[in-house]
Amino acid sequence: MSKNGNGGLSPIRHHNFCAGPAALPTAVLERARDELLDYHGLGLSVMEMSHRAAEYVAIAEKAESDLRELLAIPANYKVLFTQGGATQQFAAVPFNLLGAGGRANFVTTGIWSNKALAEADHLFGDSRVAASSEANGHVAVPRPRDIVLSDDAAYLHYTANETIGGLEFDYIPDARRPDGSDVPLVCDLSSSILSGPLDVSKFGVIYAGAQKNIGPAGLVVVIVRDDLLDRARDDMPSLFSYQALSDAGSMINTPATYSWYLAGLVFEWLKDDIGGLGAMDIINQRKADKLYAAIDASDFYSNPIAPLNRSRMNVPFVLADSRLDKRFLAESEAAGLLNLKGHRSVGGMRASLYNAVPEAAVNALVDFMADFEQRNG
């Protein structure tokens, strides 16, 4: 893959801070473009291949094996490539894990974890909040000792990174009932998967919508420990079944073949161009540190999150004078800094610094912010 993916951008490409669907590496898009009409001389596009064709199966298997290598996924975990985004997993998780009884337990830390809880509740009722940061306005995640599961907990669900709030866990919770027995830990990792190394062995189920650090929207990756495949409810839509997806190599029906291929290109870029998740972690830390430092050094900008839980991927900030918001957004866009508007539910600004956002983009943003402050402060 060409080497300009995370470095300078080609002249036509602007800096894209979108929260999702998010920026993809330029090198990945260049390769997709070059292969779009004719994949490796086969005379057709990847989009036009049967998912059963040997060439496509090789693409799919390479993507899985690269993802396994990047995250060092243990052999007793299945990797599934399915559809419907994280929101579909809000339903699929309880369908797959509540078949042997028990209650879903949740740590709620903002909009996305509450949505996951609401869907489990809508379907099966009786969900339990094991801990919440609601009392502090979701600016700091609950500490480990504050997470108290119910005696009948079937699993504990949490959201590693709240994309809208910009709140990220600084630790992996322990999922134990009051009697000390383990329950599976389930994590929505949509907006921080692949941002750095991860100890997958701590988890029962990990799921992640692709449209932040994996690939285009419409794909969701599920990583599930194989001893959990027998806990499903019988009344589940067939496509939700982790067991059935696993048995079929994620091909119960036609998968999102092109999105899967693009995810594979992103995995390859992470391995070959970036050098793996250790290297990615360092770059991401540097990017986030730089932006938070700029925010903290000024009274003009502010971010409300406790330092320990500041998200490396999504940095919301507000201007001291919100009447300047429109001007900030218009001028930043004119300067080639795209999609800095905060989520409609919270307003202000948000800069998402996913893997594909190069350090040069953060430098340009920090420079713009300083200049804007000087002109308007």
Added chain:
Amino acid sequence: MSKNGNGGLSPIRHHNFCAGPAALPTAVLERARDELLDYHGLGLSVMEMSHRAAEYVAIAEKAESDLRELLAIPANYKVLFTQGGATQQFAAVPFNLLGAGGRANFVTTGIWSNKALAEADHLFGDSRVAASSEANGHVAVPRPRDIVLSDDAAYLHYTANETIGGLEFDYIPDARRPDGSDVPLVCDLSSSILSGPLDVSKFGVIYAGAQKNIGPAGLVVVIVRDDLLDRARDDMPSLFSYQALSDAGSMINTPATYSWYLAGLVFEWLKDDIGGLGAMDIINQRKADKLYAAIDASDFYSNPIAPLNRSRMNVPFVLADSRLDKRFLAESEAAGLLNLKGHRSVGGMRASLYNAVPEAAVNALVDFMADFEQRNG
């Protein structure tokens, strides 16, 4: 859009008869390629746009309005762009239509209609076969008088075109209970939607996986009459809800944005390059007539389907001597005629002649078949 989409192929593109994911118009892929790194000078790819961005919403709305125009969809129908393929709709349809009680009724004509029935049965039991072509080996669809609904029918489901069997309805069934009262007609149109004009007003629900005549795999289009939005079961996964999808403009969560965009390019190609579904219908009829004529004129090739129900989209055929199958497939592939192998469940050959398969491809196939017969007959 460039005009070589349905005419000659560019030298690098072979003739692709895949049943799905299937051929896309070369002109569509060329445009996607040209726009891949920078959409209309905005400095980012369509894949990298927020689904809430004005530019993306314009893409999504244009796709819907072009589809409405192509199919002359009446104003009292909602058009939804969702995920999970037709297989997810096998579950979503009963969830959406059985909330007021009653039984799902099915016409079964092969593998796909039986899968739709099996999923409804798996979820809610008690599905009824209103008619079946099983007795004739699925070579002719039931006649209208043979379709007998139950007194408590909630809807009648059928599969307009069986992709594997190559069996296509020559009429739109009447969906009436024995007492003469109407029930909604539900149709899986995955493999024949947009192959010609359609009277949408005859249907309650139409759904179609994209990966044949619409776009890439991972997208499914649902067209639903608005008076049916209030019949849903309460225990439905939120993403399945036609009402919720309709209220949110298909954006309950992040949709498959890039697939939706590509579908829009296909709709534009159908309108502007082909001239609409009337013109497409004539081309498709000519393509199918030519291939069936070649099969019928020879004792070397045969197709078992009753002439009235021969699919225009999927033409299965066998060689009189199946020991020649491997040679046929190897030589056709070497001649640039790709993916002619029949479905693994039936063997033999299958040529899918979807909209994006140009007449030149059929000519090349017919010529190859005659030549192969001469050398091996």
